[in-house]
Amino acid sequence: MTAGDGTVQVRGRDGSHAVVHHPGAVISAEDWTGAALGLGFQMATDRPGQLDFLRRSARGRLAQLVGRDALDADVRQRRLGLEAVARRCLTLLPPDQVRLLDAFTDGVNTALRQRGSAMTWAPVDCVHVAQVLFQAMGSNGxxxxxxxxxxxxxxxxxxxxxxxxxxGYATAPDGSPEVDVGVPLPLAELRVLFRQPADQSGGPVVADPRPAGSNAWAVAAPDGAVLANDMHLQLGDPALMYVVRLRVGETEVSGVTVPGLPVVLAGTNGRVAWGLTRLPGDTADLRSLGPQDLADVEVRRETIEIRGESPVTVEVTQSRWGPVTSTLAGEPVAFTATLLDPRALDFGLLRLCDAADVETALDIVNDCGLPPVNAIVADAAGRVGWTVGGRFPHRAEAGRPRGFSDAQEPVPYRFVPPHELPRLVGPPTGMVVNCNNGNHAVRRAGLAWNLPPGIRARRVAVGVDGGGRDAAAARDLQLDVDAxxxxxxxxxxxxxxxxxxxxxxxxxxxxxxxxxxxTAHAxxxxxxxxxxxxxxxxxxxxxxxxxxxxxxxxxxxxxxxxxxxxxxxxxxxxxxxxxxxxxxxxxxxxxxxxxxxxxxxxxxxxxxxxxxxxxxNRLHLVPLAGYPPEAVDLELSGCAETVRVAQPDYGAVMRLVVDLGRPGDSSVCIPGSPREGVPMAEAVRSWAVGYGQPLTVVPAGYSG
Incomplete structure (x- = not known):
């Protein structure tokens, strides 16, 4: 129900209540369940097509919407069986999280009914959106x-x-250089290999890892702390990230999330600020299947609907070690990962909205079911910290390259206990930083080994040391193009x-x-x-x-x-x-x-x-299916190795800066408009040059 002052009253089936204030889409409620109700309503008002697109991506049902171009992706998803995993995950969530998803779902469906849409959202669809992030940030083997x-x-x-x-760029979480000693160059063995004729058949031998990453750092400031976080994923129309502003009682939370998720991925509650970067974790296993293994597999048929064409039927093979997804030397290979483990995903990150200090926030991150991530945290007392989040399989060999797993290794996974995950609080440098790079603590804990170099992290550490420690300096550093x-x-x-x-x-x-x-200036x-x-x-x-x-x-x-x-x-x-x-x-x-x-x-x-x-290095947006994009053609500054990451179709899907000492200096920037159907070219151009908006918006007439 819309009031005369532009506010919208939303009520859930369980009696929860939320008010959406305009402008600024500030959602106020009595508790976090009500806030989830309002958030679902506002997301479905602004991004209904994106909600549908994201859940279909996980379920392998995109071809039904966009046609044959999505068939290969649908086949891959059906083989993984993420629909069944999501249903099992939902049954394992604690009651408070189930209530959260139910309220969010009520909000989405209320907005969809008001729009006259035939689409219906379900709590399991929130799990599917989380799976999309898991897949983008986790290992595919x-x-x-x-x-x-x-x-x-x-x-x-x-x-x-x-x-x-x-x-050579190894950088510790406190920003200091780490010393790495390389293995000897096997010159004799390499000379033998180099004398062999080159194989010109097939595609390129070198394949860069999938582009997904982030920069994040926090620095103690004279009157608090400043946190900066920019997440890097595929750029599209509309933007992937969604700005969130919530008020529950005396707590005000501002930040960003992905449509379909009732949690704040990066943001602040005024006492604590948090940001995430991808940790390329060791979270997957491949196994060759021999004759005995193949005798026990289950084969099922999946029908994939294709827009404008006849359906396609594919066979899906499930072994005791996971779905069969590839072959090597004629042998089928089974894949499993935390992505396919229903215990590895939950929505506990919402508890950060009530965190009061760095230690509490780090404890919450350690105990959350997340994709493998680094978490950077700061509080209003001027303390900063780093840790990792997600469920990590316990590995016998710490931080070393692995090939196929032994058939005797345990399934399901035995996870590293949350209290054993590495962390750093209040380093003497007054800084914590991670830009997807590895560090000795992560390798020693056996959490990851296929890690990018610390080129961006080293540059951030040098920039923080040589520059100011306020929000303006953080925004400048996010746009750094030193190459x-x-x-x-x-x-x-x-x-x-x-x-x-x-x-x-x-x-x-x-x-x-x-x-x-x-530099990497355009x-x-x-x-x-x-x-x-x-x-x-x-x-x-x-x-x-x-x-x-x-x-x-x-x-x-x-x-x-x-x-x-x-x-x-x-x-x-x-x-x-x-x-x-x-x-x-x-x-x-x-x-x-x-x-x-x-x-x-x-x-x-x-x-x-x-x-x-x-x-x-030109930006060409990837339009959402069925959504008419406004033509955007931009020359981008930045590259994969600069702090300002920018490649065609890939870059900062958000830039966030939180100044806990001067909240009014905090800002957020996303590459596009907040709503579907709104021309976005000007907003993308503003993002490209680094213009943002205030993180917190106080609606006119709001009295708290």
Whole structure:
């Protein structure tokens, strides 16, 4: 019911009540159940199409909405059986969380009925939305498949080198550098592999891990603490994140979440602020199935409806070790993960809304059923902390690369107890930081091993040390585009390019590289060439080092997140004869990669001269099915290695800054408008240059 002042009164079947105040969509209620009711109503008012899209994504029912383009994704989801997992998860939730989901569902369905929609939401759909995040942030087993193939086909010294976790940018949770010692370069074994003819069949050998990540840090300030969090996922229309503002009694909570979730993923209650980053956890297992295992499998048929076409029937095979999702050397391979464990997911994160200090908040995060995450926390007393959240399988070997699991290992998982998860509170540096990078504490605890380098975390730590400790400084650092990590490849190019090139192509390459200013600004010359140059070097060198792996498995890919360390050592060994066939020597090889990089850029960008960075790094939004997007074509500053992460279709789905000492300086920024059907081009342009909005909005006439 809408009042004359623009507020909306919402009542649930259980008697719960909420008021949605406009403008600002501030939801007030007597308790968190009522707040969930109002939140469900407001989300279904603003984002009904996105709610449907997200739940269909988990269930494998997108093709029914968008057609054949979604068929492969639907087949994958049906094989995983997430619908059955979600139903079991719902039966395991504590009663207070069930009430929360029931109230949220009432709010969604109330709004849908008012819109005349035939769609109906159910509590299990909230679980499905959580599963979408689990899947985006968790392991799909690709790193296990990679390791198994390498161990079956390559010398052990080569495997250890290619999966070496040593990181020249290693950064501890308190922002200080960590020292890593790398394994020896197996030059003799690599020379043997490099002499073998290159396999030109199939696709690329190197595959970057799936793009999902975040930056987060918190720093003690003179009158409190400042927390910054920007989450990186696929960019789309509408934006993935949704701004939340709740008032329950004297508690005011502001932050962001994903439509369909009745919890605040990152935000503040005025006493505590929290933010999350992805932790690429060791949360999956693959197992080869022998004849005896296959004798016990269950096979069922799934019918997938396709818009505008006849339905497709697929066979789904379930073993005692999980669904069969792939093969290796002719043997079926079963997959399992915390994604498929109904005990691993809950909605306990809502308890952060009542947290009073850092320790309480860290305890809550440790005990939540989440995707594997790092949590950065700060409180109004000026204390900061870091820990991890999620359910982590107990591993016998801590922090080492794993391939396939032994058939005797226990299923279901035995989880690491919450009190054994690592944490750090109040470090002398006055700072905590994580940008998806690994650290010694996480590796020692056996929580993860396929971790990205600490390039972004190191840059954040340096920026905090050298800058201010207020909200304005945090926003500036979120937009930092320092790309000095590419100096290695610039220096390599200039070392091999002749000082006075004879050909026009080489002259252009040298001028372009020398003009690069060290950043990933959209107007920078040189970086586009350097990024493609690096990709080509990596592909050629890794393909030469892993030829037998591709011979064993023609779908083999090297998806090691820490590949930068081994790559730089391979490049450094090129003058020692580590040159892939059929190149004659190191100079021909390096200059050849530069010429190919130029040719590929000119072809892809469609210009007759080397492009500036933004001409290659253009944003093209992915529209939601059935939702007409407004055309947005932007040149983006930033890249995967800068604090300001930006790639085509991928970047910061939100930027949040909380200043607990000066709440009015807190801000939030999302790449788009809050509602479907509203032109969003201007909002995306504002996001691209870093403009945000106040985090807390007080509605006119609101008296508290």
């Amino acid at each position: 690709s790193e296990l498949h990679m390791t198994e193939v390498m161990r079956r086909s390559l010398p052990s010294a080569v495997v250890d080198f290619l999966l070496d976790a040593a990181d 000095s990590c590419y100096e290695f490849y610039r220096d390599l190019a200039l070392r091999y390019l002749p000082p006075e090139p004879r050909t026009a192509a080489l002259r252009e390459i040298r001028e372009d590289v020398m003009a690069w200013g060290g 107007r920078e010359p040189g970086l586009a060439l350097l990024t493609v140059f690096r990709e080509l070097l990596r592909e050629a060198l890794v393909a030469a080092a892993t030829g037998p792996a591709r011979a064993l498995d023609d779908r083999f890919t090297y998806c090691f997140a820490g590949a930068e360390g081994p790559l730089r050592r391979l490049v450094a060994a090129v003058p020692d004869g580590l040159v892939p066939a059929p190149w004659r020597d190191d100079r021909h090889f390096v200059v050849g990669q530069l010429l190919m990089a130029r040719m590929m850029l000119l072809r892809d960008v469609g210009t007759d001269r080397l492009p500036q960075w933004g001409q290659r």
